[in-house]
Amino acid sequence: MTASVNADAVNAGADIDRERAAVLDAAARAREAAVDLAGRSRADKDAALAAMGAALRAQAASIVTANAADVERARAAGTPDAIIDRLRLDEGRIAAMADGLAEVAALTDPVGEVVRGFTLPNGLELRQVRVPFGVVGIIYEARPNVTADAAGLCLKSGNAALLRGSSSARESNAAIVDVLRKALVDAGLPADAVQLVPGDSRESVGHLMRARGLVDVLIPRGGASLIRSVVEGSTVPVIETGVGNxxxxxxxxxxxxxxxxxxxxxxxxxxxxxxxxxxxxxxxxxxxxxxxxxxxxxxxxxxxxxxxxxxxxxxxxxxxxxxxxxxxxxxxxxxxxxxxxxxxxxxxxxxxxxxxxxxxxxxxxxxxxxxxxxxxxxxxxxxxxxxxxxxxxxFGFGAEIGISTQKLHARGPMGLPELTSTKYVVVGEGQIRG
Amino acid sequence: MTASVNADAVNAGADIDRERAAVLDAAARAREAAVDLAGRSRADKDAALAAMGAALRAQAASIVTANAADVERARAAGTPDAIIDRLRLDEGRIAAMADGLAEVAALTDPVGEVVRGFTLPNGLELRQVRVPFGVVGIIYEARPNVTADAAGLCLKSGNAALLRGSSSARESNAAIVDVLRKALVDAGLPADAVQLVPGDSRESVGHLMRARGLVDVLIPRGGASLIRSVVEGSTVPVIETGVGNxxxxxxxxxxxxxxxxxxxxxxxxxxxxxxxxxxxxxxxxxxxxxxxxxxxxxxxxxxxxxxxxxxxxxxxxxxxxxxxxxxxxxxxxxxxxxxxxxxxxxxxxxxxxxxxxxxxxxxxxxxxxxxxxxxxxxxxxxxxxxxxxxxxxxFGFGAEIGISTQKLHARGPMGLPELTSTKYVVVGEGQIRG
CATH class of the missing domain: 3.40.309.10 (Aldehyde Dehydrogenase; Chain A, domain 2)
Incomplete structure (x- = not known):
């Protein structure tokens, strides 16, 4: 490195590299957790959802305290009251988040559903079976209750969740995820099944969007400009949601x-x-x-x-x-x-x-x-x-992760089955191709 | 524009703009054709497939002549014999393409299939129904028979096809598409339901890859580097196919x-x-x-x-x-x-x-x-x-457009249903939300 190189630029570059490494590390840990989750029974996942809900209720006071810091910051920044109201959490809203997790626990587990199956003329048994995606990234705005909702839907469908909320809800989201991760561990599941994306800069979203191979799908939830930037900048497959004219x-x-x-x-x-x-x-x-x-x-x-x-x-x-x-x-x-x-x-x-x-x-x-x-x-x-x-x-789907306005994979309200992929299972007795 | 601007660069820029306009125009015409196709009955589409097959047989000599030019060019460029063999068309191979179209005609039409449906508690009737994607772009290498196969599968599933073959098969593909388009018109369907992507440069593929809103899905078929470049450069949703370890x-x-x-x-x-x-x-x-x-x-x-x-x-x-x-x-x-x-x-x-x-x-x-x-x-x-x-x-799907190795939308061999999306149809008698 020569003396003429601008030290700030080098530091900025080093910061970006560090942040990128942190995001990719989180994604790699999510991937490991996803391997574990994919093999879990419905009973295991429902027990974890119950533990997560109970922990939210028990820790409501600490979440409200964290949220107050976000609200204070938003107020100081001159945020409109309507937005602040969406940001605010109280015991009632936290109880509603816990209720939401209980509702997700009550839904049918999509994983393992045989979508179709037949016996081929050569005797091979062919089944198309629902499996989790693996790692699902969710990029969303404002409301911190989405943090618990998205974590619950991902967990129930066997997916590890990488959550990226808005920086205005930073403290609230961190407190919620902290509670959920401890509950996961208590229930015998890996903490890394639910993570916040590390870093708070625009770049950290970019690293997530380009983590193809580690992240299986990205779901942006929010306004038109958020969705457009994810769609245009992502190499990870995206499910576009929600703009409605x-x-x-x-x-x-x-x-x-x-x-x-x-x-x-x-x-x-x-x-x-x-x-x-x-x-x-x-x-x-x-x-x-x-x-x-x-x-x-x-x-x-x-x-x-x-x-x-x-x-x-x-x-x-x-x-x-x-x-x-x-x-x-x-x-x-x-x-x-x-x-x-x-x-x-x-x-x-x-x-x-x-x-x-x-x-x-x-x-x-x-x-x-x-x-x-x-x-x-x-x-x-x-x-x-x-x-x-x-x-x-x-529509009777019980819960939704968003409403897809694209034609690939899922279209319209997305429930648990839309958070899964499928694999073909082929069982034979020595068949070879002639 | 100042005199100091390099005239070559300006010309190159103008060429790219012209090519981009041509690609977007083709995509817009495909979109119009797709609106027509989406409303066509199976009978209309099967009749067009029969006409396309008959036209290929009738015009085989002109296709072989065009192909001879491609083979000659490849030979002059020192292309290996194995690749030239894949490129070569004769009357037998053209008859096989026509047979392939007849096989596609014999398959069930996926459009209109009710995937699921129920009556909601408020009396609304809800059905999830298969519909065409709209415009499907297919980027492929070498074998010119893919041109007819892909056109047939797209047509049967109600999609307009934008086909981008390799430049080594340029004359062959142009001759095949010319025959297919005339057959479509004879059958009362829009010629623009099947088009080659205009332009022969790398940039023309780029224009296709960024025609989001006009093109609904891109399917690259070929080697790993082709697939990677489409996945990384595309803003249109992509279905990744075929690399197998x-x-x-x-x-x-x-x-x-x-x-x-x-x-x-x-x-x-x-x-x-x-x-x-x-x-x-x-x-x-x-x-x-x-x-x-x-x-x-x-x-x-x-x-x-x-x-x-x-x-x-x-x-x-x-x-x-x-x-x-x-x-x-x-x-x-x-x-x-x-x-x-x-x-x-x-x-x-x-x-x-x-x-x-x-x-x-x-x-x-x-x-x-x-x-x-x-x-x-x-x-x-x-x-x-x-x-x-x-x-x-x-697997008994009758035909395939490729084998998806991604988890979004389709995974494994893709038949006709995988070339469709769905829409929800909701029928009521004045229901409003309380």
């Missing part, structure tokens, strides 16, 4: 009472979530009967409508829509709205602007419903119901 | 006649393919009885054994193994061989050095078989049979 399309032949009810529920029942509606499309033949009622109801519910000229003609409160509105995931009491001339135009609009999450049609016409279901290529296509039902709990 | 483990309690038979078949029946065995592991308790017989049989079959010291002790012809041998995918009459002290050591060796393709145990012990099947995390784990059975045809 969900549409409600009111067909020419819709029951208009039903359409108003579904639209209001989809838009206003919980506007901040990915399965809330963000766009309304109305068939031209229904516009005159539907839009005055719908716009009044939306206004009464506090919704700002960003409409095209044909929508704006019905209500002076409509804000003129810009091109960006058709692609927006508002997550607020805003709604883009347009009139379309046909069901085909509605489908074309959704294909162009939708995010492939959930899109609904309201119609009494069976051919229209069939055509919409066929032509709209989204994780969930809904006929005559609210978009808000796209959810692991609502 | 397959193991045969001879347990302490093996039937030794069976072990010799399986080992020879796995190693020598077709050494150039990914499901051929590349490594032999022998339990120490079986070594003395097994290795002299096995080494003699391997020698008679022309196999070079790269062994550790404990293997070499039985035969002076054994070449001392280096560290690289344990990871090698020879694809030739070479075999790495080691003695291990336990089944656990065998599993650990396979976890460390295997490629997750196919690994076999030969044993009479039920507990040993169970433990091996559990502990070895590969696409196929085989008990008492040759590794050579890991194949879509052998």
């Amino acid at each position: 969900c549409h409600v399309y009111v067909d020419a032949d819709a029951d208009l009472d039903m359409a108003v009810s579904i639209l209001l529920n989809a838009k206003t029942q919980r506007p901040s979530v990915c399965n809330a509606a963000e766009s309304l499309l109305v068939h031209a033949d229904a516009a005159e009967a539907f839009l005055p009622r719908a716009l009044a109801a939306l206004r009464d519910a506090g919704v700002t409508v960003h409409g095209d000229a044909r929508v704006a003609a019905y209500d002076e409160n409509v804000v003129p829509a810009t091109d960006a509105d058709w692609d927006a995931e508002y997550l607020s009491l805003d709604l883009a709205a347009a009139v379309v001339d046909s069901l085909e135009d509605a489908c074309r609009h959704i294909r162009r602007h939708g995010s492939g999450h959930t899109d609904a049609i309201v119609t009494r016409s069976q051919p229209a419903a069939r055509r919409f279901v066929q032509a709209v290529d989204s994780a969930a296509v809904v006929v005559n119901a609210s978009t808000r039902f796209t959810d692991g709990g609502e | 397959c193991h045969v483990y001879v347990d302490a309690d093996a039937d030794l006649d069976m072990a010799v038979s399986i080992l020879l078949n796995a190693k020598t029946q077709r050494p150039s393919v990914c499901n051929a065995a590349e490594s032999l592991l022998v339990h120490a308790d079986a070594a003395e009885a097994f290795l002299p017989r096995a080494l003699a049989a391997l020698r008679d079959a022309g196999v070079t054994v790269h062994g550790d010291a404990r293997v070499a002790a039985y035969d002076e012809n054994v070449v001392p193994a280096t560290d690289a041998d344990w990871d090698a995918e020879y694809l030739s009459l070479d075999l790495a061989a080691a003695v291990v002290d336990s089944l656990e050591d065998a599993c650990r060796h396979i976890r460390r050095h295997g490629s997750g393709h196919t690994d076999a145990i030969v044993t009479r012990s039920q507990p040993a078989a169970r433990r091996f099947v559990q502990a070895v995390d590969s696409a196929a784990v085989v008990v008492n049979a040759s590794t050579r059975f890991t194949d879509g045809g052998e």
Whole structure:
């Protein structure tokens, strides 16, 4: 090393190398733990989940103390109250995390399920069997309860979890993981089945994203920019989750009472979530009967409508829509709205602007419903119901790790089976290939 | 633009921009075609496959002529005879391509299959239904018959195919795709359901790999370096295929006649393919009885054994193994061989050095078989049979697009269902979420 080399740059490089080594070491330990977990019975895993839940309850005070430091830091940084509320933990929220682990324990173990099987003509017995992925990395924002939820779902599906929460919840996540790891050891399972990704820098996420061969799958949970950066920077396979520009399309032949009810529920029942509606499309033949009622109801519910000229003609409160509105995931009491001339135009609009999450049609016409279901290529296509039902709990999966909006591996709400892969088991009596 | 800018660099940049635009345009046209294909009945697709097969037979002479140009170019470039043989097409091979399309037509259409379904407590009817991916990119080497095979499998599964063969088969692939596209149009389907990726440079593959949002999945088929470059450079989701360092483990309690038979078949029946065995592991308790017989049989079959010291002790012809041998995918009459002290050591060796393709145990012990099947995390784990059975045809899938060695989406031989995604269809009568 020559004297002319900038010492800061060298130190920064050394820091990155050290952090990279720490991340890869954590991943390697997760891999070892995963080998152990893959062989565990449901009874072992459920007992560990029970121990984890009990430990969270018993150690709630220390978790609340750690959380207070995060809350204090967030407040000092001028974080908005709504975000601080998501960050805050109290005994009640910690008890809810423990309840969540008990619910996961009650779910069927996906590992070992025979997905299909047959005897081949040469007598070989072939079975396709569910197995854990191995090591699952989860990158998430804000809410510290995700730490326990994700750890529980990974454990139940036989996977070691590498958790990377937001730095704003650093102390809370560290306290939760500390409690969970001790409980794992008490239950006879390896502590390294649940780990926080070491390091707090942007680079440490990058090391995780490039740990191909050590990490089997990455699941980003959070806003669009987090998801995009993981998708673009990762060499580990990624399951994309959760951006939702969900549409409600009111067909020419819709029951208009039903359409108003579904639209209001989809838009206003919980506007901040990915399965809330963000766009309304109305068939031209229904516009005159539907839009005055719908716009009044939306206004009464506090919704700002960003409409095209044909929508704006019905209500002076409509804000003129810009091109960006058709692609927006508002997550607020805003709604883009347009009139379309046909069901085909509605489908074309959704294909162009939708995010492939959930899109609904309201119609009494069976051919229209069939055509919409066929032509709209989204994780969930809904006929005559609210978009808000796209959810692991609502679908009866018991719990979800996220909602996939990609087409590979899993699409829609992901429960425990979606956290597994399969292997083929082939059993013979000496068969060779001729 | 200033005069100091290097004119060549500008031209090169303009060429890349032009090529990128051409690739993205092809992908956009594939996307349009995919919307059409997704709504087609099995009857429409099977009729198109029949038309494609008939056209290949009718136009065989023009394809052979185009192929002769590729063969001539390869010969002039000093390409080895074995590679030239793989490249060459004659009327017989073209007829085999047409037969392959007829076989695909005879397979069940995966699109529309209801994977699962239930009625939720609130009366919503929920179905998970198979749908095409949309646009599938396939990057492959050498053999031009893959062009027709891949086009057929994609079409049957309702996907538009973007095909990128090797430049050595450029003329052949262009001639085949030209024939297939005309047949598609004659059958009333869009020509753009089957396209070659425009451009012949390395960059054109890069444009395809980054066409996220237009291309739904990329499947590289070829050698390890091709697959690695696609995995590392792609933002489009990738299904990794085919590198195989397959193991045969001879347990302490093996039937030794069976072990010799399986080992020879796995190693020598077709050494150039990914499901051929590349490594032999022998339990120490079986070594003395097994290795002299096995080494003699391997020698008679022309196999070079790269062994550790404990293997070499039985035969002076054994070449001392280096560290690289344990990871090698020879694809030739070479075999790495080691003695291990336990089944656990065998599993650990396979976890460390295997490629997750196919690994076999030969044993009479039920507990040993169970433990091996559990502990070895590969696409196929085989008990008492040759590794050579890991194949879509052998497994009864009728055809395969490749053998996945990744854990996401598909693992092992991929047939038509593995070329699809699913969507949830939710049908109600006005349900809203409370």
